[in-house]
Amino acid sequence: MNKENNQVLLEIQNLHKQYGETTVLDGINLSVHKGEVVVVLGPSGCGKSTLLRCLNGLETIQEGDITFYGKSITGKNVNWQETRQKIGMVFQDYDLFPHMTVIENIMLGPTRVQKRDKQEALQQATQLLDRVGLLERKDAYPRQLSGGQKQRIAIVRALCMNPEIMLFDEVTAALDPEMVREVLDVILGLAKQGMTMVIVTHEMGFARAVADRVLFVDAGKICEISEPDEFFTSPKTERAQQFLNIFQYHQ
Amino acid sequence: MQNLGISVLFEGTALQRLFSGLLVTASIAFISIVIAFVLGIGVGLLRTSNSKVIRYSCKLYLEMFRIIPILVWLFIVFFGVTAAFDLDLDGKVVAVIVFSLWGTAEMGDIVRGALESLPRHQIESGKALGLNFWGLYKYVLIPQAVRRMLPGAINLATRMVKTTSLVVMIGVIDVVKVGQQIIERSILKAPAAPLWIYGLIFILYFLICYPLSRLSKKLEMKWEQ
Numbered sequence: 001m002n003k004e005n006n007q008v009l010l011e012i013q014n015l016h017k018q019y020g021e022t023t024v025l026d027g028i029n030l031s032v033h034k035g036e037v038v039v040v041l042g043p044s045g046c047g048k049s050t051l052l053r054c055l056n057g058l059e060t061i062q063e064g065d066i067t068f069y070g071k072s073i074t075g076k077n078v079n080w081q082e083t084r085q086k087i088g089m090v091f092q093d094y095d096l097f098p099h100m101t102v103i104e105n106i107m108l109g110p111t112r113v114q115k116r117d118k119q120e121a122l123q124q125a126t127q128l129l130d131r132v133g134l135l136e137r138k139d140a141y142p143r144q145l146s147g148g149q150k151q152r153i154a155i156v157r158a159l160c161m162n163p164e165i166m167l168f169d170e171v172t173a174a175l176d177p178e179m180v181r182e183v184l185d186v187i188l189g190l191a192k193q194g195m196t197m198v199i200v201t202h203e204m205g206f207a208r209a210v211a212d213r214v215l216f217v218d219a220g221k222i223c224e225i226s227e228p229d230e231f232f233t234s235p236k237t238e239r240a241q242q243f244l245n246i247f248q249y250h251q
Numbered sequence: 252m253q254n255l256g257i258s259v260l261f262e263g264t265a266l267q268r269l270f271s272g273l274l275v276t277a278s279i280a281f282i283s284i285v286i287a288f289v290l291g292i293g294v295g296l297l298r299t300s301n302s303k304v305i306r307y308s309c310k311l312y313l314e315m316f317r318i319i320p321i322l323v324w325l326f327i328v329f330f331g332v333t334a335a336f337d338l339d340l341d342g343k344v345v346a347v348i349v350f351s352l353w354g355t356a357e358m359g360d361i362v363r364g365a366l367e368s369l370p371r372h373q374i375e376s377g378k379a380l381g382l383n384f385w386g387l388y389k390y391v392l393i394p395q396a397v398r399r400m401l402p403g404a405i406n407l408a409t410r411m412v413k414t415t416s417l418v419v420m421i422g423v424i425d426v427v428k429v430g431q432q433i434i435e436r437s438i439l440k441a442p443a444a445p446l447w448i449y450g451l452i453f454i455l456y457f458l459i460c461y462p463l464s465r466l467s468k469k470l471e472m473k474w475e476q
Contacts, residue, residue: 058375086380095376099394099474108390109380154376161380 006034009069009146009165009196010055016063017050017220027222028064032165036196037177039207039228042217043243046112046134047198049092052167054200056089085114088163092149092170096157102129103138106115106157121160128156130207132186148179152186165196172203183211204247208232256443260451264435269448271427272457279346279425280412280459286347287354287411288404294355295362295396296388310361311397315358322417342423350411357407365400366392398474405467409460426452 110121
């Protein structure tokens with residue numbers, strides 16, 4: 001992807017985040033270009049999920065700045081209701097609303113937050129559901145669905161808001177291994193369509209396939225930013241090498 | 252064996268009086284429960300507020316009703332507050348005020364418990380969709396909390412119905428008081444009268460409370476489906 005020609009969608013400058021005394025993010029700098037897929041890798045507890053949550057205002061930050069389309073989205077005066085419509089997020093625990101059917105879950109944002117026309121939103125929801133192969137489950141309740149299905153619905157729910165960028169926070173980590181594929185395929189499909197995404201994952205094969213750039217984070221710092229092939233074949237840092245060895249052992 | 256005592260129920264206007272007493276009991280309970288449930292949702296929201304001052308004042312309010320017996324509250328308002336502010340309040344009005352305040356505090360606690368028991372990521376995924384504070388509560392949190400607070404709320408309602416029997420102490424003639432009056436009048440000629448009168452009162456309370464627990468079961472089943 002020729003990101004040089006594209007505008008910077010999201011820019012993180014010198015981001016610091018602390019929980020009490022513990023530093024979780026220690027000076028993160030990153031630019032995400034339109035249409036780019038950035039995969040964030042790193043050991044558990046390195047701060048990668050926190051990084052993603054900062055981008056959506058779910059965490060407050062202590063220092064640094066995040067800009068979205070050149071506008072700062074840090075501090076107290078951010079209209080998060082507005083901004084979050086543009087920044088879709090899918091979490092690890094398939095957090096559909098259990099008291100609503102699939103279609104109600106998807107329609108909530110478009111009709112109640114964006115106040116869009118119901119017919120038009122329904123049409124888009126139907127198309128998206130069809131695309132992830134779950135149209136016939138539109139009147140089911142979340143408890144009637146498998147984990148993989150729930151996660152695909154959660155993705156559709158976020159997509160139906162027409163976001164500019166999607167954040168995925170270990171969306172397959174809680175899934176049965178057999179269901180990982182169906183969810184990753186949906187995300188891969190989005191990447192092919194040119195959706196801008198920041199993905200936190202532990203699926204190395206997937207990371208390699210989907211990423212334009214791989215970001216390796218350790219102890220709250222970015223250790224390495226590389227092209228995926230380069231990262232997986234010859235990582236620049238020793239820390240990344242160690243990290244990859246662990247996964248090779250698994251395979 | 253001519254008189255088993257059951258006849259006291261059918262003498263004169265005894266039944267009629269018992270039912271009018273029941274009406275007093277039921278109306279105090281019903282009005283207080285409705286007020287308590289509506290205001291209790293508000294107090295429950297305040298108790299999950301970010302402000303410590305608001306949280307602690309609401310907690311203090313609840314503890315005041317938990318620590319001080321309801322009977323004492325009835326006395327405080329009926330004898331104390333009315334005298335201090337030179338008010339002339341009917342016992343029934345005082346009863347509704349005290350029971351509403353108590354019910355609101357308890358209901359607030361039930362609502363708080365239900366809200367806090369909801370998984371945190373429900374809030375986060377609601378926020379991630381761009382819902383504002385009210386939208387989050389209206390579409391995501393309250394509908395889920397209602398399901399969780401139902402058993403506690405019904406329990407509270409039946410407790411409130413039963414506790415209304417205290418209103419006798421501030422001069423309100425409720426179903427229990429009417430029963431006592433009938434017993435006192437007929438105790439000499441029908442020594443078994445208390446059994447029949449209190450037996451009937453038992454059934455009357457049951458008739459009020461049982462439908463409530465049936466209703467809660469029904470709703471739970473319906474939401475379970």
